[in-house]
Amino acid sequence: MVVRRIGVVEDHASVVLGIEVMLADSPGLAVVTSATTVPELLAGRPDLDLVLLDLRLADGSSPFTNVEALRAAGLEVLVFTGAENPYMVRLAAKAGVLGIVRKSAPVDAVVEAIEAAAAGLPVVTTEWAAAIDGDPDLSEVGLSPRQQEVLALYASGEKADRVARLTGLSRETINDYVARIRAKYAAAGRPAATKVDLYMRAVEDGLLPMPERPA
Template sequence: MTETHSDRGELADSESRPRRIGVVEDHESVVIGLEAMLSGHPNLTIAASAPTVPDLLGSGQQLDLVILDLRLADGSSPKSNVEQLRDAGLEALVFTSAEDPYLVRLAAKAGVLGVLRKSEPTATVIAAIDAAANGEQVVTTEWAAAIDGDPGLHDVGLSPRQRDVLALYASGEKAARVASLTGLAPHTVNDYLARIRAKYAEAGRPARTKTDLYKRAVEDGWLPVPKRDNHG
């Protein structure tokens, strides 16, 4: 098909227009901060913001990228939020304090363009948003760590079944209950737990007690970081 002058003009307009950014964030100060950061960047503009993904999608705004916080007041899952955005044809860049490796891992494995810390310098944030708005992957330490595991921790190579057993047992379930939930025989669960402990010991990360196993599961992102008690 021959490209017409009109086609070329529409393409040029698309490439030259500012990229329209949506923000899913329930702290207004963060949105204001992003607006201030991008105020001097002619190619980027915050076009909409909302406290939840459904609210942003319901705004009807045409967007090129969504900046997504992980821990939202509605308690939504990062995986679900990313999937909703992708179903709507939108890519996401995670903008987070990154204090919870479990949430970061959920978002990273759901297929975001990158994971960016809120503590990064302004120039780094702008460059990352600019790249993501153009559909480019934003490779950061947080993003890589979420995919591959914390590089500071030696991977113990648990199988998917062993991870299931670890997550259930370390979260407080008794071995008999883990057996019931997984469909495994009780002696198989105990054998798995022994192997899990052995693997952590071999990696230099001993897990002799149930509390130790809980700590290892949190470190590796198999269980969420416990929420802080704001009243304590």
């Protein structure tokens, strides 16, 4: 069995213990490390599949900076927070997290979100949707109609060969388009280094529909 390794950045020990209890019946998930700050976590050079990050930490750090640092270290992030500040939620969403889950959510919903994020999948919640819908500052990236078409197909899960067949372009051209799309998003301050990032950017810009949460 593949066990997904989880790290937690949280300055309340009781919350870390609560996460461990919630995951006790999920043999495929294990909390292997925790820290009160992102630099402390990264100092241990952790080999993790996912980091659970609180938005409001005692060190006063910015959610955007924290997510950027974790992503730069090759770590995916799921926000697990009780913070109600919409601005902080938007900062985290714009930095490229896999999703945002409230500490007040039902245990089953939290575990489901962690399982999905640990597998590298985006976690669709009302908080994430609200962060996108309520953000007036998402910078335009200026994609051409053709680039928008390629992004919508590629970010929806299609492989480059399939996108090439659907658009009548060569695979090399599709790869070039994707590289240019990533560069445009990076220049706009909305990085899209992974396919999940591209999916989120496509949703943010209305090129793909906001997926519905499972019932």
